Amino acid sequence: MLVERGRAGRGASGRNAGQLVTYFERPLCDLVDAFGFDMATRGQAEVEAAWGLLDEMLASTGAAVPVERLVGAMGMFSLNHLLVHLRNVRIRNQSGLDRETVEISEQASFLGRIPEQFRDLYTIVSQARIRECLEIDTDDYVAVLLNRKGCANSALLCQELLAHMIRHYPDRFVFADQSTAEHIVLGQADARLAVGRHFIAASRVVLCTNGFNHHTIDNQVGGILPQRLESKIHPRIGYMAGFVSSPGAPATATSYINNEEIGGKKPYYYLTRRSYARSGEVVTLTCLGGPEAVVMDTAAYDENADVPREIAQVFDAQVRPLAASSRPAGLDYDYTWHGLMAYTDNKIRLVGFEPRNPVLMYNLGCNGVGFLPSIAGGLRIAKLHSGHTLQPSIFDPS
Ligand SMILES: Cc1cc2nc3c(=O)[nH]c(=O)nc-3n(C[C@H](O)[C@H](O)[C@H](O)COP(=O)(O)OP(=O)(O)OC[C@H]3O[C@@H](n4cnc5c(N)ncnc54)[C@H](O)[C@@H]3O)c2cc1C
Numbered sequence: 001m002l003v004e005r006g007r008a009g010r011g012a013s014g015r016n017a018g019q020l021v022t023y024f025e026r027p028l029c030d031l032v033d034a035f036g037f038d039m040a041t042r043g044q045a046e047v048e049a050a051w052g053l054l055d056e057m058l059a060s061t062g063a064a065v066p067v068e069r070l071v072g073a074m075g076m077f078s079l080n081h082l083l084v085h086l087r088n089v090r091i092r093n094q095s096g097l098d099r100e101t102v103e104i105s106e107q108a109s110f111l112g113r114i115p116e117q118f119r120d121l122y123t124i125v126s127q128a129r130i131r132e133c134l135e136i137d138t139d140d141y142v143a144v145l146l147n148r149k150g151c152a153n154s155a156l157l158c159q160e161l162l163a164h165m166i167r168h169y170p171d172r173f174v175f176a177d178q179s180t181a182e183h184i185v186l187g188q189a190d191a192r193l194a195v196g197r198h199f200i201a202a203s204r205v206v207l208c209t210n211g212f213n214h215h216t217i218d219n220q221v222g223g224i225l226p227q228r229l230e231s232k233i234h235p236r237i238g239y240m241a242g243f244v245s246s247p248g249a250p251a252t253a254t255s256y257i258n259n260e261e262i263g264g265k266k267p268y269y270y271l272t273r274r275s276y277a278r279s280g281e282v283v284t285l286t287c288l289g290g291p292e293a294v295v296m297d298t299a300a301y302d303e304n305a306d307v308p309r310e311i312a313q314v315f316d317a318q319v320r321p322l323a324a325s326s327r328p329a330g331l332d333y334d335y336t337w338h339g340l341m342a343y344t345d346n347k348i349r350l351v352g353f354e355p356r357n358p359v360l361m362y363n364l365g366c367n368g369v370g371f372l373p374s375i376a377g378g379l380r381i382a383k384l385h386s387g388h389t390l391q392p393s394i395f396d397p398s
Helices: 028-035 037-048 050-061 079-095 116-121 127-134 154-168 226-232 309-323 371-385
Strands: 068-076 101-105 122-125 143-151 181-186 191-195 198-202 205-207 216-219 233-245 252-256 269-278 281-294 335-344 350-353 360-364
Touching (some): 037 079, 050 154, 050 371, 068 079, 068 127, 079 116, 079 143, 101 127, 116 122, 143 252, 233 309, 269 309, 281 309, 350 371, 360 371
Parallel strands (some): 068 252, 101 122, 181 216, 205 360
Antiparallel strands (some): 101 143, 181 191, 191 198, 233 281, 233 335, 252 269, 350 360
């Protein structure tokens, strides 16, 4: 049974940038330092396997969701960016993960300071090539990381998959929207959920609630949980602005680092351009993103509130000149929106059993990137629920 507080696909799944990407908001080399080579690369491989799962979902359900596939670029400007990503590329090559390419401008001031051990991992290109990859007309960025990306409409995917489930599994699947799970009581081997005037008896509960905290949990075995989970999830509001133009522009998914050193506090900016079907026509939709704000009380967060004026100014004054420089300043956007991005303490999605009571499971905490990771998490949940024993993983709740 899927219980949804609002309408399906109206959370982050309906309010994102539509990029299909598989990176963590934490470098792979950092994950290797924290979890060891095998566990970290296994986690990365699991997320990358979601490309295949997405294809399988589309093929087996016939869901009419266009997926545009491309090589996407990330812009870098400091030696720190390069050293971190060259380490990541080395780890990828050693572990058989998808290959990534690094290109560095011949004009990069730090070219002579890149250690010789990385020489086989990058190529030197013209500054014009860097500009072209990032679609920029300044020389603020001097290197790019190129890798497999895509674009798709995740709200449409939710809608199509839900329709398929309702149609094909009427005896096994129930969907209740406009229904908030307000209180969850966890027992030894089952759970009881209070949803409005109704109660649901379940053998297991999977929280896929992103960073929302509209519910309380009473764990009758193994200790108190709710405070524990809330203190682990740090929600932020991610803001977006989009405009439409004539059809036919190539799809793109690009990001631009803003911090001098990876791991700094400034959010990075990003650009998604994809085809978009609206009222009988297909247009090009260009989405700009990056600005974020901390949210203290997610129960009070209004997903339909207007984008604040100061955030709109950041789009026009900072994101647009970089990621859509041919668009004049001061124009209204066709769409602005925002959604919750839940960050976990370790910036890794939480997927698996609650260690204090396995009746409860989690698949949440996008940490900025959740489209493919949530699908990968879905398979992990299905396997665990079916009784598979899985190797320890970076996603395990602890
Ligand atoms: C601005 C923005 C841009 C993003 N861009 C990208 C991107 O380009 N690429 C990418 O990979 N990821 C991106 N993400 C993240 C991505 O959208 C999500 O991680 C992904 O869609 C998976 O979401 P989810 O299912 O975990 O959560 P959601 O889609 O938020 O779903 C959680 C659902 O739980 C419901 N809910 C919560 N509490 C209760 C309750 N008590 N009872 C019943 N229902 C409840 C909510 O109503 C909601 O519908 C972005 C997110 C934002 C906000």
